Amino acid sequence: RETVCIFGTGDFGRALGHKLIQSGYPVVYGSRTTQISNLIPKDAEVLGHAEAAQKAAIIIIAIQRQHYNFLTPLAEVLRGKVLVDISNNLKLNQYPESNAEYLSQLLPGSKVVKAFNTVSAWALQSGTLDASRQVFVCGDDVEAKQMVMNIVRALGLTPLDKGSLLAAQEIENYPLQLFPMWKFPIILSFGLAAFFFFYCLVLDVIYTYIYEKNNFSFFIAITIPNRVFPVMALILLALVYLPGIFAAIIQLYRGTKYRRFPDWLDKWMLCRKQLGLIALAFASLHAVFTLVAPLRAFVSWRTSKTIISQALNNKTEPLNHTNAWLSDSYLALGILGYFLFVLLGITSLPSVSNNVNWREFRFVQSKLGYLALIFCTAHTLVYGGKWFLSPSAYKWYLPNIYILSLIVPCAVLVVKFVLIFPCVDKPLTQIRQGWE
Amino acid sequence: RETVCIFGTGDFGRALGHKLIQSGYPVVYGSRTTQISNLIPKDAEVLGHAEAAQKAAIIIIAIQRQHYNFLTPLAEVLRGKVLVDISNNLKLNQYPESNAEYLSQLLPGSKVVKAFNTVSAWALQSGTLDASRQVFVCGDDVEAKQMVMNIVRALGLTPLDKGSLLAAQEIENYPLQLFPMWKFPIILSFGLAAFFFFYCLVLDVIYTYIYEKNNFSFFIAITIPNRVFPVMALILLALVYLPGIFAAIIQLYRGTKYRRFPDWLDKWMLCRKQLGLIALAFASLHAVFTLVAPLRAFVSWRTSKTIISQALNNKTEPLNHTNAWLSDSYLALGILGYFLFVLLGITSLPSVSNNVNWREFRFVQSKLGYLALIFCTAHTLVYGGKWFLSPSAYKWYLPNIYILSLIVPCAVLVVKFVLIFPCVDKPLTQIRQGWE
């Protein structure tokens, strides 16, 4: 294999050198000090920059951007060579041009390729490449890029060609991002959850405190979260399916699919996966918070109070069949809804979704997803139905939150029901198949 | 990069064009109307078909098969060019020959490559390539195929070479399939579950109604499902390990592994993964249905009735140690069995199974799988053991379903136990290692 030269014997330079030698590449370092420390891989040579550069066709620049100007005197030696820029910045869009483009401007005679910046030195050396097996590569020279991609592959990493050096900015921004697609869904759900939390606090704790003189402040720990979480889950789940409804209506109204959706709708459609997963997280919390109920001191106290008062009154109530039916069926509906929900979550794991075809994916995500929405809505309806008209659900004239939570899902289900009528579905299908 | 030509400015043509331009390919469209709409990617040229074709070596035909005949007049221009057929059909095996072969017959002078048909236009454009990162490629000309595969890779997708154009039929059928491997296991489990449901309905609801005049119809929601689900889980789990037993017996009997298994056994062995995952789904439902028990109106009513009657009788029963032992141990066994079950599920996630070697995979799937079967069977035995001989388990002379459910797992475990005796295991191992 051809010799690879690395400029810089820092963390990244050494880690990469180690890996390259393991994969059978001879490595030569270009460094300011040619003393060989015991951290530098054994089989590697350490030379001055110019000498080292002459020994190889590919030079990896494992040095911070700030020091790039020391390379200008070497321009002659580096002419025609492939320079691999692996540098990262500390902030998004820190410099007007990307580091790789800057390097290319400094040394117009060399072929600059951006690569390896997503790989962590520590991960590379220790072999725990958990979050960085994918290496984005870009560059203007196709052959240079190919050479670098071969090295990437030989190291057991997966190269991903991102096109010309223009893509370097994006590639340099990538490792600085923190869940960009999750930002809006998370803000939305935190906002909504905070609102519902205070809403419940007012109705369940403050109202009770004022009118019934009962201090139920400990409801903050479990009771209120377990009202907010399921409500959030239900609303977010409905919000996942709402944009599809809007899209259908817009397409029907316009009579064509060949027009862009409004921007907000496009963005919304792109964060449905994230919304759905957050909904799943809320639903999981709801499930576990519900299941611990019998362990709560408050619940056992309430249960024993009821039983004791019955015992003291010397009467055993007969089984209320309606109640038994209602309680069993809302529990069963909730469990089935949650089951489908988890199924949706499992199929959105990248490795699973990569192993199903588009039709299967849409079957689970769209058909079973709607089924999950139906079950969850029915669960809430059956649970709360009997109190819909009872005044206790309207303290201070404010409806209970599960009543609020039902608005969006019911609306989605009703409109969807209209949309699958043949007389609406047929033109829609035609529009989506491209007939105009 | 080389120019790519796309025929057809429809959904797919535009989506692909966008992506290609992003990846640095110049794109030229061949269209019936050369008007540039604002949906077409900005940097792309739109020309007539013939003109466009002349500008590129690769032409992607983003047009439905029905319109392919408009290409025949262009045969001369397309001679020697690579034509990429991306079309799909609406039904499995809709036409006698595949679209790609049809195209190749229409234009014998061109090199037809099948590709991209598994990718959805919408996913391509929006970047949410959830279910379609894998692109199957086939074609008779190796170089043409290589060119197309390079494009596929440049778009960030993974090409998978499927051989000659004969594979096109299969590739065109792929996106139309809906979980073919799951069909039989799902039908089997639905059938069995329905049978057990009615069996329980008869014994738990109808029998009680007739003889005890109690209307327990609400058992349909939770009680009966929670008897059917675990029974299904246990039987399906046993059915996963049964074919391995049959295989061993057949191999022992024949004294050689160099003969094909009967067809039914082969098929059965291939759907063990699916059977196992369905069993896991049933077991998960059983676990959650069990855990909600204390929340059921019926259960709290029954509990308080028992307590009140004790209180009214002024006696507190002492702790029944046998009962405590039995109840604790069947619960513990069930949980441990379920834990191993989930472990089996996790290792069957494609990304996990790809990161373990064959020995590790078989250790989990075969050794821990049998352990799970042992735990689950023991769980059922300990739970039901004390009623085995009680007449209440044989209403209308029909055994309770957990008795039925134990037949297959116990049989599997007993035969497996025989098979691991050295005197049986040694010849079997020899046979499997190829000694005859």
Added chain:
Amino acid sequence: RETVCIFGTGDFGRALGHKLIQSGYPVVYGSRTTQISNLIPKDAEVLGHAEAAQKAAIIIIAIQRQHYNFLTPLAEVLRGKVLVDISNNLKLNQYPESNAEYLSQLLPGSKVVKAFNTVSAWALQSGTLDASRQVFVCGDDVEAKQMVMNIVRALGLTPLDKGSLLAAQEIENYPLQLFPMWKFPIILSFGLAAFFFFYCLVLDVIYTYIYEKNNFSFFIAITIPNRVFPVMALILLALVYLPGIFAAIIQLYRGTKYRRFPDWLDKWMLCRKQLGLIALAFASLHAVFTLVAPLRAFVSWRTSKTIISQALNNKTEPLNHTNAWLSDSYLALGILGYFLFVLLGITSLPSVSNNVNWREFRFVQSKLGYLALIFCTAHTLVYGGKWFLSPSAYKWYLPNIYILSLIVPCAVLVVKFVLIFPCVDKPLTQIRQGWE
């Protein structure tokens, strides 16, 4: 495509032949007997070894190493050909040199490439390539290796170049390994768990039996495991974050990152993932064991005893608000801790960690991980806090195990708290960024 020759019509030879033919390669077998059995793929030719070898440039040796010496007479025919060694051994490092090197010594004129040994014949033939989609390839001749890797890719498998033939030993050992990274964490946790089990047995069963004459032996099934599991989960979780603390202290002390950590620390850091996942398993078991509590005969007996005695005494205790607060908040803390725990588990699935960048991965693993540790520690503190000073927590002067379990996590959290003070954090960051 070029003809491929396979020596040996055994299990592996046939399975590979089938696949190769499916992918469009002509296949010719070299065998001792040229009789065509019906197991051999239909389109393949079967010839003598010498004849077969002449027909192809690549020869796959699907024969056990013990029989390799029959190849020496064929040395002339095989000169310059690519020989693919696919053999496995039965034990780690069974022979002094690897099979591939042995083959290369036998036939110095041929180019030996090691490949395919991780693939199981049965998996290859049946298509269920669950644990073996990755094919490690090594060899001294780059072109030969490239040819083999193309075949691997054409079969739908992923080749991984491991360098020169020296890597063959490692590749041959790979399929014989059984979770090498998990060994130490599993031994550690089994040891610890056994210790805590006996510790609890002594305090909860034997002590009670001796002093209170109560036989609570059935605690072995659920009560004691449900004390050991959470304690193990907490300690292991703390042990995941302890090495990072040590690393920071060492780096601060030395004032540089450019020195290797002591060996034990390096090893510990590399098995944090496994420790974490085992902790997750324990925590999951704790969660489920906790949730089944209301179903236990012992618990219902205890509950009804309390209620009945209250009823008989004719008094209903008022709600103890402190208790309600404590019980609700330790439950809520436990659930939130567990939720974050599962999130860490999900992001360590290979397919998920591959889809996040390094910053995101560390955000979840380090930030949310510490949050999980905080929640879990708080959960234990709130649960056990009120008994810290009660003598009942010190039977036989031995502290209760949850007190023991709090030592490591509290130490980790306190030191970490010191480390994030700006006056400590700043120099540490500088050191880690390479300033000396």
